[in-house]
Amino acid sequence: MAATIGIIAVLLAYPALTAASAQTATSASSTTASQTFVGPGPNGVGQGSWQGGGWMMGGPGFGQPQTRADVSVGQTISFTSTSGQYVVVGHKGENGTASGSITFTVTGNLTQGYTLSISGKVVVGSTTYTISSGSGQMSPSAATISGQGATSPTGAFILQGTSRGSFVGTTASVSLDLQSGSTEYVVVLNGSV
DSSP, X not given: OHHHHHHHHHHHHHHHHHHHHHHHHHHXXXXXXXXXXXXXXXXXXXXXXXXXXXXXXXXXXXXXXXXXOOOOTTOEEEEEEEEEEEXXXXXXXXXXXXXXXXXXXXXXXXXXXXXXXXXXXXXXXXEEEEEEEEEEEEOTTSOEEEEEEEEETTEEEEEEEEESSOSSSSEEEEEEEEEETTEEEEEEEEEEO
């Protein structure tokens, strides 16, 4: 009898508990919806805030209006490394020096940046990889570049570049994930444009 009364009490209390928890969840979500997150955002860059179900990034970088660089279609941006290193993925002991010279040619003007063709060469250890085809995008401020392409000898790469200012006349770093056969290299080049 006591067990039956206990079960009935729980069943009667359940709607009240559900309504209270729903009210708490609603007020908690509306409170956190406008809170500012101070520190690195979800991608490690800038400052972020949670608004309307998504991260809004602050400071320079993606997701915010950027000062548009003065770049024209047909313009070439030449990157030449002054130092560089590579490591073979999965084999920490296999590493060494790398170098490269990469040319980014502006092929189009977008509302949110520029399209690029990528050419040049990357030297990993004693092997020179010539970029046979490559394409990418550059941010409106010309501060970041991302792209992909193919190499000869046979290989494929993805590329990420970051400048200290803009890719129009400053220093920069270019990272490549280069796959050649069964070997994958991570290459980091520092240099000037």
